[in-house]
Amino acid sequence: MSEKRTELTDLGEFGLIDQLTNQFTTHVSTTIKGVGDDAAVISVSETEAMLVATDMLIEGIHFNLMYTPLMHLGYKAVMVNLSDIFAMNGAAQQITVSIAVSNRFPLEAMEELYAGIKKACDFYKVDLIGGDTSSSLSGLMISITAIGKVEKSKVVYRSGAKENDLLVVSGDLGAAYMGLQLLEREKEVFKANPDIQPDLEGNDYLLERQLKPEARQDVIAYLKELDVKPTSMIDISDGLASEIFHLCKASKVGCTIYDEKIPIDAKTSMVALEFNLDPTVCALNGGEDYELLFTIAMEDFDKIKGSPHFTIIGHMTDANSGVNLVDKQGAIIPLEAQGWKSF
Ligand code: ADP
Ligand code: MG
Numbered sequence: 001m002s003e004k005r006t007e008l009t010d011l012g013e014f015g016l017i018d019q020l021t022n023q024f025t026t027h028v029s030t031t032i033k034g035v036g037d038d039a040a041v042i043s044v045s046e047t048e049a050m051l052v053a054t055d056m057l058i059e060g061i062h063f064n065l066m067y068t069p070l071m072h073l074g075y076k077a078v079m080v081n082l083s084d085i086f087a088m089n090g091a092a093q094q095i096t097v098s099i100a101v102s103n104r105f106p107l108e109a110m111e112e113l114y115a116g117i118k119k120a121c122d123f124y125k126v127d128l129i130g131g132d133t134s135s136s137l138s139g140l141m142i143s144i145t146a147i148g149k150v151e152k153s154k155v156v157y158r159s160g161a162k163e164n165d166l167l168v169v170s171g172d173l174g175a176a177y178m179g180l181q182l183l184e185r186e187k188e189v190f191k192a193n194p195d196i197q198p199d200l201e202g203n204d205y206l207l208e209r210q211l212k213p214e215a216r217q218d219v220i221a222y223l224k225e226l227d228v229k230p231t232s233m234i235d236i237s238d239g240l241a242s243e244i245f246h247l248c249k250a251s252k253v254g255c256t257i258y259d260e261k262i263p264i265d266a267k268t269s270m271v272a273l274e275f276n277l278d279p280t281v282c283a284l285n286g287g288e289d290y291e292l293l294f295t296i297a298m299e300d301f302d303k304i305k306g307s308p309h310f311t312i313i314g315h316m317t318d319a320n321s322g323v324n325l326v327d328k329q330g331a332i333i334p335l336e337a338q339g340w341k342s343f
Contacts, residue, residue, distance in 0.1 A: 037158050038087035038235055051148035053084035059139035067183040070109055072211045074116025081146035082124055083215035083290045087235035090150035094129045098143040100136035161232035161251035165295040167314040170219045172263040173240055174279060177286025178271045179210025205267050213290045226303045230294035241284040241335050243293050244323055254321035257314030259328050
C-alpha cells in the first residue's frame, strides 16, 4: 500500500465499484455478463441463462428500526433483490439470506424478520435455499442473493438503448421518498415528546411504498403479453435521474425527459408540497420506488401507449446531447444524477 489516500466520499458508490472491479477479466466462458448490470447473466444451456443479484441492507443506513417493523423489513429485503432479477426481464426462482445480528435482538425479533421473508417467498413463489448467520457488534445487516432464469434471447441489459427509443416507466415515482419523510418527521416529533401519537393518517399509500414495496413481477408479464421486448431496462432503486444516467452511460446515448410526463401520485405531490419540496425533484432523486425504467423501439409505441401500467416520459438522444429535463415552461435543464449518497 502506498501513502496515497483517496476518500471514498470523493469517489461515490459507483466510482468505488468501478475502481475496485475494472481490473477483473472473466476466466469462465459461461459468464455472459459480470459486474455492471442489475444482475449477472450466466449461461446454463444453449437457450437458457441464470441471473444472480445481491443487495445488502444495513441498519442505520438503509433502515431505521424505530419505524420499520421487522416483518416489513424482511419482505422489503427480498423485494429489493427480486426487482433486480425483473430488471433483466427474468423470472425469480431462489434466494439466499445472510444476516449479522447483535445480541440486542431476541429470537422473536428474528422470527418476525423471517416471517416477512417467508411472506415474500410465498407471494412471489421463490425458494429460500440457504444463507449465513453471524453475530455483529451492533445492529442488524441483511444480505440477500436472488437467483433467476431467463431465455437468453429475452435478456434485457442496461446497454441496449438506441437513439430515438422511447423511455418508459412503470407505476408512479416519489411516493417511497415521501413515505420516508413522513416517518422521519414523526420520529423527530416522538423523540421530542414520546407522549404524542404519530400522525400518519391518510398517508397509507406513501407509507406502504416505503415500508412494503412490491417488485414489479407483473410488469414482466405485461411486457410479455404486449409482445414488447425493451431495448434496455433498469430498476429504479436510487431515483429516476440516477437510473437514467446508468442507462445512458451503458447504452452510450443521451436522453430528454419531460417534467409534465413524470408519473407522480396526487398524494405524493400533496405531501411533497407540504414539506416544501418540488414533487418532480422527489421523483427524480427520491429513490426506493422499485419501478422498472425501460426503453422501447419506436415501432412498439402502439403496443405500449394504451397501457395503464406504463408512462412514456421521454426519448433517447445522441450521447453528446446529454441528459435533459424539459420543464413545465418548456425550458431545457441539464440533469444531475444525485441518487443515494451512501458515503
Ligand atoms: P443495483 O443498484 O442494481 O443493486 P449496484 O449499483 O449495487 O446495482 O451495482 C452495480 C453493479 O456493480 C452490479 O453489477 C453489482 O453486482 C456490482 N457490484 C456492486 N458492488 C460490488 C462489489 N463490492 N464488488 C463487485 N461487484 C459489485
Ligand atoms: Mg438494480
